[in-house]
Amino acid sequence: MTLSGYEALFFWIFALAAIFAGLLTVMARNAVHSALFLISSLVSVAALFVLSGAEFIAGVQILVYVGGVMVLFLFVIMLVNVGAEEKGSEEIFNNQRQVTASLIFCLLLVGGVLYAVSQGFPALQAKNKTDPLAAAAEQVARDRSLAKGATGTSRITADTEHIGNNLYRYASLPFEIASVLLLVAIIGSVMLARTLRQEVSADDVDPETLQEEIALDPELAKLEPRSE
Amino acid sequence: MLNFFIPILAFLFQQEGQGRFTRTWEAAAHPDLSKFLVIGALLFIIGVAGVLTRRNIIVIFMSIELILNAANLNFIAFSRYLQETGNVNAVAGQIFAVFVIVVAAAEAAIGLGIVIALYRNKETIWVDEIDLLKW
Numbered sequence: 035m036t037l038s039g040y041e042a043l044f045f046w047i048f049a050l051a052a053i054f055a056g057l058l059t060v061m062a063r064n065a066v067h068s069a070l071f072l073i074s075s076l077v078s079v080a081a082l083f084v085l086s087g088a089e090f091i092a093g094v095q096i097l098v099y100v101g102g103v104m105v106l107f108l109f110v111i112m113l114v115n116v117g118a119e120e121k122g123s124e125e126i127f128n129n130q131r132q133v134t135a136s137l138i139f140c141l142l143l144v145g146g147v148l149y150a151v152s153q154g155f156p157a158l159q160a161k162n163k164t165d166p167l168a169a170a171a172e173q174v175a176r177d178r179s180l181a182k183g184a185t186g187t188s189r190i191t192a193d194t195e196h197i198g199n200n201l202y203r204y205a206s207l208p209f210e211i212a213s214v215l216l217l218v219a220i221i222g223s224v225m226l227a228r229t230l231r232q233e234v235s236a237d238d239v240d241p242e243t244l245q246e247e248i249a250l251d252p253e254l255a256k257l258e259p260r261s262e
Numbered sequence: 263m264l265n266f267f268i269p270i271l272a273f274l275f276q277q278e279g280q281g282r283f284t285r286t287w288e289a290a291a292h293p294d295l296s297k298f299l300v301i302g303a304l305l306f307i308i309g310v311a312g313v314l315t316r317r318n319i320i321v322i323f324m325s326i327e328l329i330l331n332a333a334n335l336n337f338i339a340f341s342r343y344l345q346e347t348g349n350v351n352a353v354a355g356q357i358f359a360v361f362v363i364v365v366a367a368a369e370a371a372i373g374l375g376i377v378i379a380l381y382r383n384k385e386t387i388w389v390d391e392i393d394l395l396k397w
Contacts (some may be wrong), residue, residue: 035342036294045293047354056305056328060312065320072324079305079331086342088300091334098363103327103370110374111320114381127315135290136314140307147303162347169346170292193356199352201360212364219368223375229382242263256357 038170045085052078063126073104090194125225134171234258284323298339317388319380323373336384344379 037045062068076099083092127133180189201209216258230247233239235257239247248255305328341355365376381387 035294035298035339035346038292042291042293043295046290049293049297052301052307053304056308058324058360059324059328060308060316060321064320065318068321068324072327075328075329081334082298082301082335083338086338087345088338088356090295091338094360094363095331095334099327099331102331103367106370107320107324110287110377113378114320114387121389124317126317128317133315136311139314140311143310144303144307148300148316148325150294151299151303155299158295167292169294173346177286186329191363197356197360204351204354205357205361208361212361213294214366216364219371226372227374227378 035086035166036170036173038174041085045082046080048078048085051075052082065115066108069104069107072107073100074249076100076104085191087191089191090197230254231257289330295339295343299336302332302335302339304331305335317390319377319387319389319392320374322389323377327366327370330362334362337362 039090052075053257055071058071059068059075062071076095080092080095083089083095085195127134177189180191182188183190228236230239231254234244234254237259244254282382309325309327309329309332310364312328313322316322316325335353337359341359344350344355345352377387384392386392
């Protein structure tokens with residue numbers, strides 16, 4: 035894969051945007067700002083997906099991450115917002131020693147990963163004997179050969195069709211398991227986020243604990259189904 | 263130590279060959295698989311740093327999303343690379359990315375449910391104050 039022309043320009047723009055937005059996600063003082071920076075990082079990475087020819091994954095990324103997960107994050111932030119963070123009265127990072135140790139670890143990890151890529155990639159290139167410019171020309175020719183859209187200015191890729199075919203042909207069992215996983219996640223999060231009142235009215239509290247809680251809050255006795 | 267760093271610098275700035283500037287320009291004008299891998303690695307490291315240093319449990323969750331997204335970027339880049347060079351099933355990387363997104367969504371739902379339950383009981387979202395399991 036070798037990008038060229040405008041694709042290369044947009045690659046650098048979106049790559050830098052993704053990295054800076056990621057950095058600001060980690061460093062922002064306000065959690066809502068972190069969430070918004072994470073959204074821009076995810077959108078930039080979706081643009082990188084489009085550049086590498088994975089249009090379907092880019093769409094899924096924007097629909098699921100930005101439209102679903104990040105909205106959930108924003109709701110939870112607003113439910114549990116403590117306010118001390120924005121006012122500056124609370125430290126946002128762990129204490130000094132832990133931060134230093136983890137940053138040293140991260141620097142070592144950066145060095146290691148860059149070393150691995152710098153050693154491994156030239157060998158991969160030598161094995162596949164690809165000339166970057168020839169590969170770029172080949173890619174442009176391949177894009178030109180795609181069918182034109184209705185307006186004649188854009189091209190239609192077969193990416194989504196390939197993913198659909200391969201998903202059901204080679205990964206149908208994992209696909210079903212993933213749906214069960216999502217069902218379990220829905221039930222689990224509903225169970226976890228119930229309040230004590232909801233648990234009492236569903237008759238789902240240990241009787242001894244219930245007696246202790248009723249002693250603190252007599253209102254709870256009225257909610258219990260058995261008392262009626 | 264020098265043996266470790268010189269290949270990295272030579273790789274990043276492409277020093278060998280005809281003229282340092284033209285080589286660097288050539289490499290920047292034609293980003294290939296290695297550039298995608300470097301971007302993915304940097305996003306991953308930023309996520310790891312966020313998990314290790316932040317105190318707010320919600321920001322830690324967001325950093326985990328960043329890590330999973332960096333892994334997705336690598337999957338997609340390799341999928342595209344194999345589409346051109348290998349004769350293996352090149353769409354496998356994209357299918358794996360779909361499953362990573364599914365697991366990330368499930369993890370976010372459960373994790374945020376736990377955060378809400380925790381906030382109701384302990385009135386805090388600072389991870390250094392949540393030490394029930396510490397002996």
